[in-house]
Amino acid sequence: MLQVPMEYYLILSAFMFTVGVAGVLIRRNAIVVFMSIELMLNSANLTFITFSSYLGNSIGQIFVFFVMTVAAAEAAVGLAIIIAIFRNKLSVNIDEINIFKW
Amino acid sequence: MIIDYIPIILVIIVAAAFAGIVVLSSVIFGPKRPNKIKVMPYESGKDPIGTTHERISIKYYLVAILFIIFDIEVIYVYPWAVQFKSLFNDFGIFAFLPMFIFLIVLELGFLYILMKGGLKWD
Amino acid sequence: MPANNYEYFLLLPHIVLSVGIVLSILIEIFTRKGKEVLPWFSSLLFLFVGFYSIINIDKNFFIFGGMVEVGGRASIFNFIFNIAALLTVLASTDYIKKYGINYSEYYILIQSSVLGMMVMAMAHDILVIFMGLELMSICFYILAGLNRKRSSNNEASLKYFLLGSFATGFIVYGIALVYGTTGSTSIQNIFENFMQYFNNILFIVGMLLLLIGFSFKIAAVPFHMWVPDVYQGSATSVTGLMSTAGKAAAFSVLLILLGTSLSYSSPIVFRNYFSVIAVLSTLVGSIIAIAQTNLKRMLAYSSIAHAGYMAIGLAAGNNYSFAGITFYLAAYVFMNIGAFTIISLIEGKDETRLTLNSYAGLNKKSPFLAAMMSLFMFALAGIPPMAGFFGKYYVFFGAIKSDLTWLAIVGVLSSLISVYFYLRVVVYVYFMNENEQFEIEKSVGSNLAISLTGLLVLLFGIFPDSLMNLIVNFIK
Numbered sequence: 001m002l003q004v005p006m007e008y009y010l011i012l013s014a015f016m017f018t019v020g021v022a023g024v025l026i027r028r029n030a031i032v033v034f035m036s037i038e039l040m041l042n043s044a045n046l047t048f049i050t051f052s053s054y055l056g057n058s059i060g061q062i063f064v065f066f067v068m069t070v071a072a073a074e075a076a077v078g079l080a081i082i083i084a085i086f087r088n089k090l091s092v093n094i095d096e097i098n099i100f101k102w
Numbered sequence: 103m104i105i106d107y108i109p110i111i112l113v114i115i116v117a118a119a120f121a122g123i124v125v126l127s128s129v130i131f132g133p134k135r136p137n138k139i140k141v142m143p144y145e146s147g148k149d150p151i152g153t154t155h156e157r158i159s160i161k162y163y164l165v166a167i168l169f170i171i172f173d174i175e176v177i178y179v180y181p182w183a184v185q186f187k188s189l190f191n192d193f194g195i196f197a198f199l200p201m202f203i204f205l206i207v208l209e210l211g212f213l214y215i216l217m218k219g220g221l222k223w224d
Numbered sequence: 225m226p227a228n229n230y231e232y233f234l235l236l237p238h239i240v241l242s243v244g245i246v247l248s249i250l251i252e253i254f255t256r257k258g259k260e261v262l263p264w265f266s267s268l269l270f271l272f273v274g275f276y277s278i279i280n281i282d283k284n285f286f287i288f289g290g291m292v293e294v295g296g297r298a299s300i301f302n303f304i305f306n307i308a309a310l311l312t313v314l315a316s317t318d319y320i321k322k323y324g325i326n327y328s329e330y331y332i333l334i335q336s337s338v339l340g341m342m343v344m345a346m347a348h349d350i351l352v353i354f355m356g357l358e359l360m361s362i363c364f365y366i367l368a369g370l371n372r373k374r375s376s377n378n379e380a381s382l383k384y385f386l387l388g389s390f391a392t393g394f395i396v397y398g399i400a401l402v403y404g405t406t407g408s409t410s411i412q413n414i415f416e417n418f419m420q421y422f423n424n425i426l427f428i429v430g431m432l433l434l435l436i437g438f439s440f441k442i443a444a445v446p447f448h449m450w451v452p453d454v455y456q457g458s459a460t461s462v463t464g465l466m467s468t469a470g471k472a473a474a475f476s477v478l479l480i481l482l483g484t485s486l487s488y489s490s491p492i493v494f495r496n497y498f499s500v501i502a503v504l505s506t507l508v509g510s511i512i513a514i515a516q517t518n519l520k521r522m523l524a525y526s527s528i529a530h531a532g533y534m535a536i537g538l539a540a541g542n543n544y545s546f547a548g549i550t551f552y553l554a555a556y557v558f559m560n561i562g563a564f565t566i567i568s569l570i571e572g573k574d575e576t577r578l579t580l581n582s583y584a585g586l587n588k589k590s591p592f593l594a595a596m597m598s599l600f601m602f603a604l605a606g607i608p609p610m611a612g613f614f615g616k617y618y619v620f621f622g623a624i625k626s627d628l629t630w631l632a633i634v635g636v637l638s639s640l641i642s643v644y645f646y647l648r649v650v651v652y653v654y655f656m657n658e659n660e661q662f663e664i665e666k667s668v669g670s671n672l673a674i675s676l677t678g679l680l681v682l683l684f685g686i687f688p689d690s691l692m693n694l695i696v697n698f699i700k
Binding site for chain 1: 160166167170173175177178
């Protein structure tokens with residue numbers, strides 16, 4: 001049985017996290033930004049699972065359950081907010097949502 | 103270590119090469135005589151109506167949002183169900199109590215949606 | 225179920241509030257009279273929970289295997305949150321009709337967010353902190369955008385949501401790394417062997433990500449971009465709650481983290497981080513606030529500056545400064561809610577009267593509101609007989625105790641700057657001729673809330689020692 005070293009998972013999750021952060025900072029579509037945030041949460045989940053498996057304690061896996069439910073709740077609220085915006089402005093481009101400046 | 107992966111890598115290379123050759127050869131060797139009817143989008147032989155970017159009703163999003171929440175909450179039932187035997191041995195009928203409370207609160211949310219007309223479809 | 229019944233009894237405030245939320249939802253869906261019943265119901269709920277907590281402050285225990293602390297520090301924070309929510313509910317029953325968010329969900333969401341704050345304040349395990357934080361934040365995202373038809377509300381809600389969950393992403397990843405290096409999520413375990421982990425780069429990165437996430441939530445400067453827009457765009461009563469109780473909840477978590485590290489006498493390693501944040505927040509907040517004419521936006525920048533003053537106490541990192549922060553938070557909650565309530569009375573139906581000009585000659589329209597507005601502005605500026613002064617005094621004194629005199633001097637300087645824009649409001653209220661004619665709305669609830677907050681601000685200012693002694697005894 002081939003054992004994959006822990007570092008591989010950690011590097012993958014760090015990479016996912018970076019992609020998520022970059023997505024939030026670069027992309028202009030609110031839904032894509034939101035998906036990037038979900039990617040950040042899921043990279044954290046991968047880290048939890050990795051550590052949980054290699055440390056041999058289950059706290060990490062329990063934490064993943066909670067992170068997932070929180071992510072679902074956030075997804076519901078976030079999609080609702082984005083729909084409300086779309087109904088008013090017919091756009092979900094972040095650059096056009098700019099009543100308030102400075 | 104890495105030697106174990108060589109068959110997989112080989113399969114990927116062969117598959118990619120085959121797909122690439124087939125697609126490229128048809129582009130390079132195939133005759134190209136486009137006319138208006140040929141490049142028109144195909145819609146069961148009829149002339150297409152409207153654009154391909156059809157708006158989807160907002161109701162789909164509402165149902166999707168509600169689905170996400172209730173779908174994910176099942177995650178808490180799963181570990182409880184896996185451990186149920188030992189829980190039942192330790193606490194008897196009280197093993198049901200936490201899950202009972204949890205489900206009541208969850209169903210309360212469902213009741214709220216139902217009474218507020220969140221699932222009415224028209 | 226495995227814990228003994230006594231442990232559940234100690235959690236009575238949280239259980240009562242949870243049952244109250246469930247009952248509120250039932251009232252709303254079955255009687256359809258939520259709009260009339262829920263203001264009273266939630267006021268009673270907050271009153272009971274707040275006073276029950278503060279009466280049982282002596283019962284200070286760690287329960288559920290050290291995951292949760294009841295009594296003591298948690299009680300003080302419970303009291304602050306519940307009274308803040310009570311005042312908000314009192315002040316907003318008339319306001320939300322005017323603003324067009326007269327839904328019973330408004331009250332249910334406030335109750336849930338208060339439950340989240342209470343969970344945060346009692347947590348001694350990162351898992352519990354995370355759950356409380358998210359319960360509070362998600363309620364606030366919705367509250368910020370409760371009026372779907374207003375684009376300002378939409379925008380505030382989207383910005384708050386995107387940046388708030390961005391911060392959550394940092395917090396969760398930070399927790400994951402901290403958990404990976406320590407193998408535990410208990411704050412006590414993490415700080416017990418702090419020095420041993422401290423050479424581990426993953427642990428440091430995790431801790432920093434966690435602190436950055438919470439810096440977002442307390443609205444400290446490099447991470448403050450969302451604050452002015454969200455505070456300006458949301459309904460004024462909602463802004464009042466989330467700029468006070470929400471900030472207090474985030475600070476309660478930082479106090480737990482740093483307080484635990486103090487009790488294991490590990491050196492204050494994050495002193496530099498908090499010093500930088502404190503200096504930036506106080507200066508940037510005070511200076512940009514001068515340029516604002518919109519009062520809600522001005523108070524948003526002032527709230528950034530106040531986060532900076534409290535961060536001075538975090539950088540100082542001794543028991544005295546932590547107690548000072550708690551006192552400061554209590555004072556800040558009351559004076560800010562009072563100020564926002566006055567704004568909500570003046571602003572008119574479509575938020576047309578939010579600028580300083582609308583406050584010109586307020587004294588002639590309503591001497592009571594004018595006096596109260598000046599009281600809150602003096603308190604926010606930190607002028608001696610008010611509560612705000614002693615908050616700053618305790619925090620700065622704590623900084624001097626830790627040999628951070630330069631930080632205290634920066635704090636004093638920026639409060640001197642801030643006096644300018646706070647007193648400008650008072651000048652407008654008393655010494656300018658009124659240039660707009662309008663009727664100030666009559667609202668018993670709002671006036672009651674303003675009187676209560678004014679009274680509390682004065683009481684805290686005149687007898688600061690009694691409250692401070694109580695806090696010092698219970699912050700360990």
